[in-house]
Amino acid sequence: MVDEIPFPSQFMVNNKPLPLMGHGITDIEIHFLQIKFTAIGVYLDPEIVTHLQQWKGKTGEELTENDEFFEAIVNAPVDKFLRVVVIKEIKGSQYGVQLESAIRDRLAEVDKYEEDEEEALEKIVEFFQSKYFKKDSVITYYFPATSGSAKISCTIEGKEDLKIEVENANVVEMMKKWYLGGTRGVSPTTISSLANNICVELSK
Numbered sequence: 001m002v003d004e005i006p007f008p009s010q011f012m013v014n015n016k017p018l019p020l021m022g023h024g025i026t027d028i029e030i031h032f033l034q035i036k037f038t039a040i041g042v043y044l045d046p047e048i049v050t051h052l053q054q055w056k057g058k059t060g061e062e063l064t065e066n067d068e069f070f071e072a073i074v075n076a077p078v079d080k081f082l083r084v085v086v087i088k089e090i091k092g093s094q095y096g097v098q099l100e101s102a103i104r105d106r107l108a109e110v111d112k113y114e115e116d117e118e119e120a121l122e123k124i125v126e127f128f129q130s131k132y133f134k135k136d137s138v139i140t141y142y143f144p145a146t147s148g149s150a151k152i153s154c155t156i157e158g159k160e161d162l163k164i165e166v167e168n169a170n171v172v173e174m175m176k177k178w179y180l181g182g183t184r185g186v187s188p189t190t191i192s193s194l195a196n197n198i199c200v201e202l203s204k
Contacts, residue, residue, distance in 0.1 A: 018081050086133040100125050131161070
């Protein structure tokens with residue numbers, strides 16, 4: 001359970017079970033009041049551990065602060081699956097704009113924001129534009145091991161909705177970094193949970 005929302009302990013992706021390796025929430029505090037927006041589950045191919053051996057022996061706390069470690073998670077050639085469940089309802093257009101501005105800023109920083117990236121982002125914004133995410137709506141991101149693409153899908157009121165495939169590798173990389181980007185990730189609780197769980201896996 002992540003904040004009273006059930007998350008399966010593993011997810012079947014292409015007939016392969018991916019275990020839940022990290023979870024958390026996105027929230028904001030306004031006048032001492034915590035407002036929770038989404039619950040997040042991160043499912044990773046257990047093989048990821050073989051790509052993270054150089055961090056063996058570090059504590060979960062050390063890993064949480066180590067952006068190179070999260071860079072290695074983002075770049076590891078294994079399947080990654082994110083399940084985002086809406087806690088506080090939000091218009092798809094608002095969610096799309098948040099995602100767009102986070103990705104655009106990161107791309108601009110490393111000088112990778114060109115026409116192709118802009119087009120890919122416009123498509124993502126368009127995809128979310130007409131949707132309305134009530135509580136318990138689900139947005140999933142699937143990042144296959146072998147390609148720089150991403151598949152995004154939404155389930156609203158139990159009905160699985162449209163999917164979109166994002167094929168711009170730069171946009172896909174920053175999308176991963178929005179959720180898995182260490183100290184700059186959108187959800188510090190998810191980052192710390194991932195670091196602690198992988199720390200345990202590394203020590204086995």
